[in-house]
Amino acid sequence: xxxxxxxxxxxxxxxxxxxxxxxxxxxxxxxxxxxxxxxxxxxxxxxxxxxxxxxxxxxxxxxxxxxxxxxxxxxxxxxxxxxxxxxxxxxxxxxxxxxxxxxxxxxxxxxxxxxxxxxxxxxxxxxxxxxxxxxxxxxxxxxxxxxxxxxxxxxxxxxxxxxxxxxxxxxxxxxxxxxxxxxxxxxxxxxxxxxxxxxxxxxxxxxxxx
Numbered sequence: 284x285x286x287x288x289x290x291x292x293x294x295x296x297x298x299x300x301x302x303x304x305x306x307x308x309x310x311x312x313x314x315x316x317x318x319x320x321x322x323x324x325x326x327x328x329x330x331x332x333x334x335x336x337x338x339x340x341x342x343x344x345x346x347x348x349x350x351x352x353x354x355x356x357x358x359x360x361x362x363x364x365x366x367x368x369x370x371x372x373x374x375x376x377x378x379x380x381x382x383x384x385x386x387x388x389x390x391x392x393x394x395x396x397x398x399x400x401x402x403x404x405x406x407x408x409x410x411x412x413x414x415x416x417x418x419x420x421x422x423x424x425x426x427x428x429x430x431x432x433x434x435x436x437x438x439x440x441x442x443x444x445x446x447x448x449x450x451x452x453x454x455x456x457x458x459x460x461x462x463x464x465x466x467x468x469x470x471x472x473x474x475x476x477x478x479x480x481x482x483x484x485x486x487x488x489x490x491x492x493x
């Protein structure tokens with residue numbers, strides 16, 4: 284069954300744990316970090332690295348105060364792929380301590396990554412999830428818990444006047460002088476560049492299995 288409403292239940296509350304509304308007061312940019320249910324150490328690493336860095340950055344009165352309008356939360360499922368429910372009490376303790384856990388009614392599994400993204404959108408688009416005394420978040424960003432995010436740089440990018448010319452835009456980086464790595468002897472699932480797509484920087488590319 285690929286009918287998405289059967290899984291996200293649009294008209295029901297499918298989040299058993301959620302941050303307080305005060306977490307989003309004045310938030311303009313909501314960053315949702317996708318994390319596995321049992322990935323306690325990875326979430327703590329994120330808190331101690333780039334979250335700590337941008338919180339420290341915005342405490343500097345010389346810096347742009349718009350960094351204040353950023354909230355970061357973690358999205359997890361309510362069970363892992365092995366049907367283990369014993370992590371709930373530990374997750375409740377984590378939520379009470381950091382107020383940054385959002386738990387969706389779904390199995391946390393690689394095959395459900397698309398479903399997890401849809402749950403992210405469901406939470407973001409429901410304005411009742413946010414503080415009623417301020418405007419709901421305008422921007423949404425999804426990252427994984429193995430990513431280091433430069434939040435101040437992201438905020439500066441979103442304020443670029445070139446992006447205000449259109450209500451929709453796609454941001455990225457294009458490599459124009461990048462030479463892909465040459466083919467190797469590695470076998471699938473290791474990725475490699477086929478010879479017909481490889482542009483060598485020297486006349487004699489190395490041959491695999493020689």
